[in-house]
Structure formats: C-alpha cells, structure tokens
Amino acid sequence: MSSDHLIKREIGEGSSRGGGSTSGGGVGGVLIPASGSQPPPPAPPQLSRYESQKRRDWNTFGQYLKNQRPPVALSHCNYSHVLDFLRYLDQFGKTKVHLQGCVFYGHPDPAGPCTCPLRQAWGSLDALIGRLRAAYEENGGSPEMNPFASGAIRVFLREIRDSQAKARGIPYKKKKKKRIVKTNEETSNFRMQQS
Numbered sequence: 001m002s003s004d005h006l007i008k009r010e011i012g013e014g015s016s017r018g019g020g021s022t023s024g025g026g027v028g029g030v031l032i033p034a035s036g037s038q039p040p041p042p043a044p045p046q047l048s049r050y051e052s053q054k055r056r057d058w059n060t061f062g063q064y065l066k067n068q069r070p071p072v073a074l075s076h077c078n079y080s081h082v083l084d085f086l087r088y089l090d091q092f093g094k095t096k097v098h099l100q101g102c103v104f105y106g107h108p109d110p111a112g113p114c115t116c117p118l119r120q121a122w123g124s125l126d127a128l129i130g131r132l133r134a135a136y137e138e139n140g141g142s143p144e145m146n147p148f149a150s151g152a153i154r155v156f157l158r159e160i161r162d163s164q165a166k167a168r169g170i171p172y173k174k175k176k177k178k179r180i181v182k183t184n185e186e187t188s189n190f191r192m193q194q195s
C-alpha cells in the first residue's frame with residue numbers, strides 16, 4: 001500500500017515538473033464580484049416537498065378534468081368541478097369518519113372495527129386546495145377566476161371540518177400533542193358484545 005502511494009506521488013511530481021508554464025494561465029480572467037446585488041442563482045430542479053406535491057396535485061387535477069365526459073378545459077373549470085374532484089378523492093381517503101349511527105360516532109379512539117367509510121381528512125383537503133389554488137395562478141390562471149378560491153369551496157371545507165370533528169370526536173381548533181394513554185382498554189372485549 002505504501003509503495004503504491006509512493007509511485008503515484010512520483011508520477012505526479014514528474015508530470016508537474018514537465019508541464020511547463022502554459023497550464024497555469026488564465027488566472028487573470030473573468031472574476032464575478034462577490035457583492036450582494038445579484039440574486040442567488042436559480043435552484044437546480046430539486047423541488048421542495050411542497051413544490052413537488054403541488055406539481056403532483058396539479059397534474060392529478062388536470063388528469064381528472066381530462067377524464068371527464070366530455071373533458072373539461074381548464075379555462076372552463078369552475079368551483080363545481082373542484083367540489084366534484086374533492087368528492088371523487090374521498091374513495092382514496094385513509095381516515096375513518098364515523099356515520100351518525102355508528103357506536104363510535106364522536107369517539108376519537110374507537111375500541112374496535114366498524115364499517116364506516118374511509119374518507120379524506122379535512123386537513124388533507126384543506127392543504128390540497130391551498131396548493132391547487134397557488135398552482136392555478138402559477139399556470140396562468142387569473143386570480144379573479146380561480147375556482148379554488150371560490151367561497152363555495154370554503155363553505156364546503158368548513159362543513160367537512162365540522163362534521164368530521166363531530167364524527168371523530170376531534171376538535172380541529174387545537175391539536176393536543178399529549179394524549180392520556182388508556183392502559184386498561186382491551187379491544188378484545190368488543191367482540192364479545194356482538195353475539
């Protein structure tokens with residue numbers, strides 16, 4: 001290993017010695033002054049999580065409009081398409097939202113399974129609308145026509161928030177980090193009650 005290192009060093013020394021004077025030229029060339037007047041160079045296409053999510057959402061929405069029969073042009077898109085899109089997304093939701101007849105309605109920690117549907121959580125939809133709203137204007141849409149900024153969307157989201165808060169027993173105003181851990185709860189008891 002040490003001999004290998006030696007050989008390399010000898011080669012390196014030899015080449016630099018023979019290299020002559022031309023290799024070191026050009027030092028006096030263009031120097032960019034380091035003053036702070038210039039904005040930083042645009043970031044390489046490494047998108048932040050928010051930006052890439054926004055782009056994904058925008059593509060998903062565009063695809064959704066294309067898949068309508070007949071397809072909906074973005075210029076003809078209004079808030080009702082957006083509301084339909086939000087309802088359509090519910091089938092991919094992962095949040096259990098209890099129906100009024102369910103025994104777990106209003107319980108934040110259900111003690112067992114139930115057949116209530118999985119939905120998109122209000123918080124996800126709210127964030128999604130925010131991203132799409134920004135994306136719409138970044139893609140040439142005018143703020144006045146922005147369907148994602150419509151009052152109908154706001155009302156819709158508020159209703160979802162309130163109904164999910166009731167169904168899940170979770171007030172959305174304050175999210176408590178610390179929860180009281182229930183230790184004596186056994187989920188197996190639930191099955192016995194069913195017979």
Ligand SMILES: [Zn+2]
Binds near residue numbers: 103114116
């Ligand atoms: Zn339920």
